[in-house]
Structures are given as C-alpha cells and as structure tokens.
Amino acid sequence: MxxxxxxxxxxxIAISGAAGGLGKAFAVECxxxxxxxxxxxxxxxxxxxxxxxxxxxxGARVITRACDLTDPAAxxxxxxxxxxxxxxxxxxxxVAGVDFEGPFYEQSSQHIQTIVxxxxxxxxxxxxxLLEFRDPYDxxxxxxxxxxxxxxxxxxxxxxxxxxxxxxDFSLALGAELRDAGVTVTALCPAGLPTTPECVxxxxxxxxxxxxxxCDVGRVAVQTLDAALAGRPxxxxxxxxQFLQVCGSLVPARLAAWMLGRxxxxxxxxxxxxxFSQG
Amino acid sequence: xxxxxxxxxxxxxxxxSGIGLATAELLGRQGAALIxxxxxxxxxxxxxxxxxxxxxxxxxxxxxxxxxLQSEVTRLAGAAADLLAAWGCNRLDGLLNNxxxxxxxxxxxxxxxxxxxxxxHLAGFxxxxxxxxxxxxxxxxxxxxxSSDSHYxxxxxxxxxxxxxxxxxxxxxxxxxxxxxxFSLELNRRLGNGTRVRAFAAxxxxxxxxxxxxxxPGVARWVxxxxxxGGVAPETAARGIxxxxxxxxxxxxxxxxxxxxxxxxxxxRALDADSARRLWEVSTRMCSLPQEAxxxxx
Numbered sequence: 001m002x003x004x005x006x007x008x009x010x011x012x013i014a015i016s017g018a019a020g021g022l023g024k025a026f027a028v029e030c031x032x033x034x035x036x037x038x039x040x041x042x043x044x045x046x047x048x049x050x051x052x053x054x055x056x057x058x059g060a061r062v063i064t065r066a067c068d069l070t071d072p073a074a075x076x077x078x079x080x081x082x083x084x085x086x087x088x089x090x091x092x093x094x095v096a097g098v099d100f101e102g103p104f105y106e107q108s109s110q111h112i113q114t115i116v117x118x119x120x121x122x123x124x125x126x127x128x129x130l131l132e133f134r135d136p137y138d139x140x141x142x143x144x145x146x147x148x149x150x151x152x153x154x155x156x157x158x159x160x161x162x163x164x165x166x167x168x169d170f171s172l173a174l175g176a177e178l179r180d181a182g183v184t185v186t187a188l189c190p191a192g193l194p195t196t197p198e199c200v201x202x203x204x205x206x207x208x209x210x211x212x213x214x215c216d217v218g219r220v221a222v223q224t225l226d227a228a229l230a231g232r233p234x235x236x237x238x239x240x241x242q243f244l245q246v247c248g249s250l251v252p253a254r255l256a257a258w259m260l261g262r263x264x265x266x267x268x269x270x271x272x273x274x275x276f277s278q279g
Numbered sequence: 280x281x282x283x284x285x286x287x288x289x290x291x292x293x294x295x296s297g298i299g300l301a302t303a304e305l306l307g308r309q310g311a312a313l314i315x316x317x318x319x320x321x322x323x324x325x326x327x328x329x330x331x332x333x334x335x336x337x338x339x340x341x342x343x344x345x346x347x348l349q350s351e352v353t354r355l356a357g358a359a360a361d362l363l364a365a366w367g368c369n370r371l372d373g374l375l376n377n378x379x380x381x382x383x384x385x386x387x388x389x390x391x392x393x394x395x396x397x398x399x400h401l402a403g404f405x406x407x408x409x410x411x412x413x414x415x416x417x418x419x420x421x422x423x424x425x426s427s428d429s430h431y432x433x434x435x436x437x438x439x440x441x442x443x444x445x446x447x448x449x450x451x452x453x454x455x456x457x458x459x460x461x462f463s464l465e466l467n468r469r470l471g472n473g474t475r476v477r478a479f480a481a482x483x484x485x486x487x488x489x490x491x492x493x494x495x496p497g498v499a500r501w502v503x504x505x506x507x508x509g510g511v512a513p514e515t516a517a518r519g520i521x522x523x524x525x526x527x528x529x530x531x532x533x534x535x536x537x538x539x540x541x542x543x544x545x546x547x548r549a550l551d552a553d554s555a556r557r558l559w560e561v562s563t564r565m566c567s568l569p570q571e572a573x574x575x576x577x
Contacts, residue, residue, distance in 0.1 A: 019389075021386070021387065024387045024391055025387060025443070027391065028387065028391045028443065029443065031391075032443075046389060049348075049350065049389045049390060050389060050390065050391050052390070052567055053349075053390040053391040053392065053565070053567060054391055055567075056564050056565070056566075056567035057391070057392075057564050057565045057567075194384035194385075194386065195386070200384065214384065216384055216385035216446040217385055217386075217387070218385050218387075218393075218441070218442070218443030218444065218446055219385075219443070219444060219445060219446060221443070222443065222444050
C-alpha cells in the first residue's frame with residue numbers, strides 16, 4: 001500500500017472535467033483503487049452515465065455535480081452545496097481545461113476569455129475552495145493538469161500554452177508554500193493525448209513525432225496518481241516527452257518559439273482540427 | 280438449405296460492411312428475415328438496399344446503434360423487440376454478435392470502459408442478456424459471437440482486465456476475442472442441457488475488411504493493409520458463420536469454437552470454466568446488471 005493510500009473516514013477525491021478523456025481515466029483509476037469520488041463536468045447526463053458504471057463495476061461511492069466552472073456564480077453555488085453537505089476532501093484533480101487552436105487574431109475574444117477563465121481562474125478558485133474543505137487528518141494532494149506546452153512559448157497555441165505555463169509555475173510555487181502544511185502539488189505535463197477523434201487526427205498530423213510522444217490515458221492517470229501520492233512536483237509521461245523537455249530547456253525561449261511555430265504550421269497544413277482540448 | 284430459412288429471423292450487429300453484411304446477404308438469399316445493426320444511418324440505408332437487391336422478398340430491417348454505449352445497446356434490444364412484434368413474430372432464431380472494433384490508443388467510453396472491451400465483448404454480452412427471452416421463444420436458437428484466432432496469444436489479467444496500466448491495442452483485441460469464447464462457454468453452462476438456445480464462437484479466419492484501418496495511425500494501418508492482402512473475402516467467412524447460425528446439422532453439437540463449418544480446438548484458456556464464470560460476473564458488474572443470487576461469493 002502506498003503512503004497516503006489509507007483514507008481516513010469518508011473524505012473524497014474531487015475531479016474536474018471528469019467526463020472528458022483524461023478525466024474519465026482518473027475517475028476509473030481512482031474508483032478501482034477504492035477511493036470515494038466527487039466528479040464535476042458540464043453535463044449532468046455524462047456524469048450520471050459514468051458514475052453508474054463506476055458504482056457498479058468498482059462499488060465506488062460517487063457524488064456528481066454538473067457545473068460550468070467558467071461561471072463564478074455557478075462555482076460558488078457548488079461550494080455552498082459542498083459546505084452544506086459537510087464534504088471533506090483529501091485530493092483534488094484539476095483536469096478541466098480547453099484550447100481553441102488557431103492564430104490568435106482569428107479567434108473570437110470569447111474563446112480567448114474561455115481559455116483563461118477555465119484553465120486559470122477556475123483551477124485557482126477550485127483549489128482555493130477545496131483547501132477549505134480539506135480533510136484535516138490527511139495530507140492534501142493536488143494534481144493540476146498542465147501540459148508539455150507549459151515548457152515553451154507556442155505560436156498558434158499562444159494563450160493555451162501560456163495558461164499551462166501559469167499552472168506549472170503556480171503548482172511549483174504553491175507546493176513549496178504549503179509543504180509544511182501537509183499539502184503536495186503535482187503538475188502533470190503530458191503531450192497531446194488521444195482522447196477525441198480531433199486529438200487523434202492532430203497527433204497523426206505530427207507523423208512519427210506524434211507517435212512517440214503520445215501516451216495512453218490509463219497509464220498517465222496511474223502514473224500521475226502514484227506521483228501525487230509520493231509528493232512529486234512534476235510528471236512528464238513518456239521518455240520522448242522528457243527528452244523534449246530537456247532539449248527545450250537548453251534552447252532560448254525565442255528560438256524555441258520560432259522552431260515550434262514552424263512545426264505547428266506544417267502540421268496544420270495536413271490537418272486542421274477545430275478544437276484540440278486537453279481534458 | 281435454400282428455403283429452410285423462410286420463417287426464420289436473425290439479428291446481426293455490424294451488418295453494414297465486412298463479415299456482417301456478407302452473412303446477412305447469404306441468410307437473406309435463403310429467405311430469412313433480417314435485422315441488421317449499424318452505427319451510421321447512412322450506411323444502414325446502403326446495407327438495407329443491398330440486402331433487398333439480394334432478395335426482394337425477404338423481410339429486412341436496419342437499426343442504428345452505437346454499441347460503445349450500454350444505453351444504446353439496451354435501446355437497440357427494445358427497438359429490435361418492437362420491430363419483431365411489428366412483423367408479427369415474437370421470437371429470434373439467431374443472434375450474431377459480429378460488431379467488432381480495434382483501437383490503437385486507449386479510449387474510454389462514456390460508461391468508463393475501454394472501447395474494445397465495450398464493443399467486442401460487453402455489447403454482445405448485454406445484447407444477448409436482453410434478447411434471451413426472444414431467443415428462448417424459438418424452437419432452436421443460436422447465439423454466435425465472432426471471435427478470432429488472435430485469442431490464442433491472449434491471457435486475461437484479472438488485476439487489470441482492460442490493461443489500463445500498460446495498454447496495448449493488439450493485446451486488448453486478443454483478450455476481447457478470448458472473452459468471446461469464454462462468454463459462449465459460460466452462456467451454455469448457464470442455459471443448461473435442456474435449453475433450445477446454444478452459443479458458439481466463430482473464427483472467421485483472416486478476412487479482407489477495414490477493421491484495422493478505422494482510427495489507426497500510419498504504421499499500424501500499413502501493417503494491417505499488408506496482412507489482409509493474404510486474407511479471404513468476407514463471403515468465404517460468411518458461409519461458415521451462416522452455417523453455424525442456421526444449419527440444423529449443428530443442433531446438439533458440444534464444440535464451442537468453429538471455423539468454416541467445422542469445430543476447431545480453441546486455446547486451453549478459452550475452455551477454462553473458472554475464467555468463464557469469473558468473466559461473466561465481471562461483465563455483469565461492468566454492465567450494471569443485478570448480480571444473481573447464485574453468483575454471490577460463497
């Protein structure tokens with residue numbers, strides 16, 4: 001049994017973006033480990049379908065709550081219910097995130113705002129709220145889904161990559177800040193995950209690079225939970241991605257941005273995915 | 280057996296292409312009434328037209344369902360029962376669980392299940408569960424599940440059945456094909472000797488279909504194209520499967536795994552009664568079906 005695997009009382013693990021590809025993988029892995037789950041996403045129907053399967057297949061205790069996390073009032077409503085129900089949490093997995101790919105100026109200002117609101121504002125707010133509801137008798141584990149895109153400025157994904165950079169820096173800082181308070185923060189930095197047909201097409205458009213950098217979601221969830229329980233600050237799934245991160249760190253940011261811009265532009269000529277969501 | 284199928288009704292999943300369509304065409308030519316199931320309404324219409332051309336007199340119905348989703352499988356069973364009732368026929372003489380898929384990358388369905396397990400095994404398991412009363416109403420009914428020789432290398436890992444920890448698309452495919460045989464074995468055991476419903480698993484052989492091309496990246500796609508070039512036409516595989524579904528000669532046969540109308544020895548792991556029972560219990564849970572009292576751990 002891993003340290004922190006024995007849960008005190010009824011405290012739960014909360015997962016945002018739980019009905020998406022990576023969110024489902026986290027939910028299934030947690031259910032199979034016997035954790036009690038609090039799942040949130042946009043669609044109540046999707047959450048119900050998933051939780052029915054998790055309850056039956058793994059005997060998991062699951063609470064679902066649909067919530068538009070980009071809406072501060074909706075979030076506040078969810079927190080009120082959590083407080084009223086006296087819910088306690090030992091972990092939070094911030095998966096909910098979005099990207100609308102394409103040149104910055106061709107995107108609607110609404111799309112740009114949604115990226116910032118969901119990827120940054122909602123993640124920070126949820127983290128802040130759940131620290132209030134943390135199980136006082138247990139270490140509190142936070143997992144923030146950043147991206148390999150957090151390590152370099154990325155033309156054509158400028159807002160998204162910068163939002164993930166924000167999450168990476170925030171996670172590292174918060175982890176150091178709260179270490180003595182019994183809180184660990186883990187930033188997950190995956191390459192593109194094959195979670196939707198659009199994502200698979202985007203991976204294929206990258207050719208052999210896409211092939212070697214892509215990791216299966218199940219394995220990413222297992223590896224990340226293990227890393228969080230061990231208190232590791234950063235998880236980069238896949239040896240090729242770890243290699244890319246090291247290479248990227250040796251290159252000046254301006255040069256990295258130029259190189260990545262060339263790569264993305266050529267990949268986009270082959271396939272133009274409308275939406276490339278990470279969670 | 281040209282006219283023998285005139286009053287018989289069969290339901291075939293994955294009936295819009297490949298082995299499923301070829302089998303439907305063969306049964307339809309012999310006068311059988313058919314319910315074909317496909318994912319896309321457009322491809323269903325095309326298949327229906329093709330089946331009508333093969334036999335303008337046959338009763339043909341096509342239903343759409345996304346077999347990745349359990350809610351869709353349950354809805355499909357209801358729609359099939361309604362269609363049969365509309366035909367004035369309250370029984371099903373054969374169910375062909377043929378729909379299959381291959382995924383290179385791991386993908387979870389809305390129910391939280393790995394896609395190949397959901398489509399290749401659980402969809403057939405759940406559909407059979409729902410249609411069993413209609414099958415039992417026939418004088419002699421068959422449940423045939425299309426397995427594959429790729430089950431020989433398979434080995435179920437009960438600690439991680441869906442290979443979430445270390446996913447491999449091909450290994451998962453083999454595992455689900457092993458599950459097809461174990462399912463047939465356990466279904467027969469549960470139905471007992473006095474039943475008029477028998478289950479079999481079929482090896483279609485290496486068939487020239489598009490299964491390895493859907494949602495598969497470059498290298499694997501190329502490998503499948505190379506492999507299937509040595510395969511047989513879907514029509515060849517369909518003959519053996521139609522025989523298993525409809526020929527009276529198969530009545531009373533104890534063999535579980537068949538190819539080209541002849542029994543074949545499956546992997547020893549496919550004949551393991553304990554695995555079959557365990558898989559049934561796991562599948563019941565994965566489909567959110569109530570556990571039967573006799574399955575409760577002793």
